[in-house]
Structure formats: C-alpha cells, structure tokens
Amino acid sequence: DVVLEIGPGLGVLTRYLADHAGHVHTVELDRSLEPHLAELPPSVDLHWGDAVTLDLAALQPAPTKLVANLPYNVATPIVAESLAGLPSVDLWCVMVQRELADRFFASPSTKAYGAVSVLVQLAARRTGFHAVSRTVFRPQPNVESALVAFRRIPLPERFDRIKPVVVAAFSHRRKTLPNSLELAGLASRERGAQALASLGRPATSRAEELAPEEFVVLTEAL
Structure with missing residues (x-):
C-alpha cells in the first residue's frame, strides 16, 4: 500500500x-x-x-x-x-x-x-x-x-458534471431546487422543474429531499 x-x-x-x-x-x-x-x-x-x-x-x-x-x-x-x-x-x-x-x-x-x-x-x-x-x-x-x-465504489459517469449541480442545489437550502439551480446559472426554473418531473418529483422539491442517486439522474436530465 x-x-x-x-x-x-x-x-x-x-x-x-x-x-x-x-x-x-x-x-x-x-x-x-x-x-x-x-x-x-x-x-x-x-x-x-x-x-x-x-x-x-x-x-x-x-x-x-x-x-x-x-x-x-x-x-x-x-x-x-x-x-x-x-x-x-x-x-x-x-x-x-x-x-x-x-x-x-x-x-x-x-x-x-x-x-x-x-x-x-x-x-x-x-x-x-x-x-x-x-x-x-x-x-x-x-x-x-x-x-x-x-x-x-465506482464513480458515476460524468461525476465532474454532477458535483456542481449538487453544490448549487444545496447552496440555498430554503429555496426550491429549480430556484437554486437558476441562481447558480445552471438551468432555468422551467428546465429544473422538467428535470425534477423526470424523477417523479414536484417542482417544489428541495435538495435535501433527493437521494444521492437521484442527483445522477437529475444531472443527466439537465
């Protein structure tokens, strides 16, 4: 070692x-x-x-x-x-x-x-x-x-793209996830809501509600 x-x-x-x-x-x-x-x-x-x-x-x-x-x-x-x-x-x-x-x-x-x-x-x-x-x-x-x-364990593909989404999502814990992504310049609120919908999540979802694996899917959707 x-x-x-x-x-x-x-x-x-x-x-x-x-x-x-x-x-x-x-x-x-x-x-x-x-x-x-x-x-x-x-x-x-x-x-x-x-x-x-x-x-x-x-x-x-x-x-x-x-x-x-x-x-x-x-x-x-x-x-x-x-x-x-x-x-x-x-x-x-x-x-x-x-x-x-x-x-x-x-x-x-x-x-x-x-x-x-x-x-x-x-x-x-x-x-x-x-x-x-x-x-x-x-x-x-x-x-x-x-x-x-x-x-x-094996890193998800495009981990380098997942990380900024995760950091942005938690930067404003009291805001909805679409709002946090828009404030970070990563996606419009509409695009963020669409990405959440692909997870079966409402547009009012906040970052702390998503499991780690859901952030992988969210990033792919964005």
Whole structure:
C-alpha cells in the first residue's frame, strides 16, 4: 500500500504507517514541527505545504490509502476533492469533528444531509465508524470527534458534471431546487422543474429531499 497522510504532527502515526505500508507520503503545513519530522524512515516522503492547494494527484508512487486527522475547516474540501481528484485512493480513514463525520453518510431529509453527504455517498461506502471523546486529546478541544473509514465504489459517469449541480442545489437550502439551480446559472426554473418531473418529483422539491442517486439522474436530465 501507498499511504497519503495529511497532518503528521509529531510523526507518531507516520512512523507506525511506515512500518506497515510500502510507502508513505505525509503532508504538513506547520514548519515549527520540522525538528520532530527530521528523521523519518526512508520509506516516507515529507511534503511541506497546504494539502488543500498542493497537487496531490502528482505524487509518485500514487497513494492508495488516505489517512488524516483533519481540522474542520479543511476536512470538507480535502475529502470532497479527493473523491475524483485522487482516483488511485480506494480507502479513506479520517479523524474529523463528529458533526462532519455524521454528515458524510447522513440520510436525505435530515438536518445533517448536505452536498458533502451526496458526493461522498456517490463515491464510497462506509466501512467503519468510531466516536472519539474530546477527553482523550491534549489540549482538550471543544468538540467531539469521530474516526470514519470508507471504501471507494465506482464513480458515476460524468461525476465532474454532477458535483456542481449538487453544490448549487444545496447552496440555498430554503429555496426550491429549480430556484437554486437558476441562481447558480445552471438551468432555468422551467428546465429544473422538467428535470425534477423526470424523477417523479414536484417542482417544489428541495435538495435535501433527493437521494444521492437521484442527483445522477437529475444531472443527466439537465
């Protein structure tokens, strides 16, 4: 396996991964951690920079597993972009804020269900979930966390076209889906209503009512 680790910190997990994987790419933004990462095993490539902006798809050998302890503010873009942007990755194991972990595999018509729920569920199936109390961290954060694992399934065709439709649909949660699509410049209200009709859905439908698979059909109809 080739593991991509985001945020090695002091390198404790990095060294463990190096003992069990063929190769490890680890990405760290904080240069103050450099003394702790100075003597990593030879199978580890250390990359300094922001994981959100680095060209992770160019890493060689290409990563097959993604492991990360992600801050809330970057967890969504990193996970969402890796679904299609890192096609070689077939397994994710990430520690995130509990609220986000619940969103990844939330059901339609629930408060937690959103764009990231649809995108993750179209690309992966959850294989593990473990709640982690704030009391195990030092310093202790103000939020609960969760370790969540999910494995890739085949991406729908034209996933690159589905993603902007999903993002636009959830950009205005209180508006009907045709209105949200029109505000994003993706389709007129009339066209949006016609696309919903092909799903057997009324024009008054909102994004959170549609299952992930329905967004695939909706995009095709548009």
